[in-house]
Amino acid sequence: MIRRKLIAGNWKMNKTAADGVALIKDITAEIGRLGSVDIVVCPPFTALESAAKALEGQSVKLGAQNMHPEKSGAYTGEVSAEMLRSLFVSHVILGHSERRTYFAETDAFINKKVVASLANQLKPILCVGETLAEREAGQTLAVVQKQTEGGLAGVTAEQITNVVIAYEPVWAIGTGKVATTAQAQEVHAFIRDLLTKLYGAPLAQKIRILYGGSMKPSNAPELLAEKDIDGGLIGGASLEARSFIDLVKAAD
Numbered sequence: 001m002i003r004r005k006l007i008a009g010n011w012k013m014n015k016t017a018a019d020g021v022a023l024i025k026d027i028t029a030e031i032g033r034l035g036s037v038d039i040v041v042c043p044p045f046t047a048l049e050s051a052a053k054a055l056e057g058q059s060v061k062l063g064a065q066n067m068h069p070e071k072s073g074a075y076t077g078e079v080s081a082e083m084l085r086s087l088f089v090s091h092v093i094l095g096h097s098e099r100r101t102y103f104a105e106t107d108a109f110i111n112k113k114v115v116a117s118l119a120n121q122l123k124p125i126l127c128v129g130e131t132l133a134e135r136e137a138g139q140t141l142a143v144v145q146k147q148t149e150g151g152l153a154g155v156t157a158e159q160i161t162n163v164v165i166a167y168e169p170v171w172a173i174g175t176g177k178v179a180t181t182a183q184a185q186e187v188h189a190f191i192r193d194l195l196t197k198l199y200g201a202p203l204a205q206k207i208r209i210l211y212g213g214s215m216k217p218s219n220a221p222e223l224l225a226e227k228d229i230d231g232g233l234i235g236g237a238s239l240e241a242r243s244f245i246d247l248v249k250a251a252d
């Protein structure tokens with residue numbers, strides 16, 4: 001069973017188009033074509049086009065941070081899968097906890113996006129994870145199960161290996177509080193079991209499950225050594241070339 005590690009940088013609402021190009025140049029100058037790690041950067045919408053140009057001929061892939069499930073229409077402020085594809089975007093983060101919390105996104109709405117992304121040859125990075133209150137109430141696995149099953153409703157066996165799951169405990173995002181390797185591995189193994197029940201073991205073994213939440217070069221080696229942790233979704237540490245490169249190297 002071989003799953004290539006994946007390191008994805010979520011820039012959130014940071015970087016102008018010019019800042020993004022500068023960061024990409026610094027990253028690609030040092031990383032070149034690392035053979036054993038898949039790398040994705042996810043700039044804000046306004047930096048996607050220039051990022052795509054800066055990534056021409058590079059092995060680093062381009063991701064978006066969100067999309068709308070409809071093809072087109074009266075959805076002010078939104079962008080569709082087709083629009084992202086036209087900018088050479090290959091991945092899209094869906095269901096990030098910031099979208100769930102600040103924009104009231106539900107599992108049903110996130111599921112529509114997952115289905116639409118796959119129908120348009122985009123690879124969704126579906127984020128799931130519990131809040132601190134849910135963890136303290138012993139609800140972690142139930143929350144993760146509901147979000148995973150809800151997000152994947154209607155995703156077929158043919159499509160599932162194009163999906164990446166990101167386990168991001170909400171209490172660890174941007175807080176500096178990283179989950180222990182044991183806490184992370186427990187949930188990753190639980191998600192893998194769930195995927196096995198839904199899609200069978202051969203497919204479940206191929207699906208990448210990333211950890212996200214204050215991952216840094218210092219804590220990455222331990223997390224990435226766990227059997228079911230297949231990479232990272234990185235927020236803060238993806239905004240600086242040095243820390244992002246070191247994270248990619250930790251996964252190599």
Ligand code: PEP
Nearest residue numbers: 173174212213214235236
């Ligand atoms: C994220 O927002 O996906 C994330 C993991 O952020 P950070 O690495 O800053 O905790």
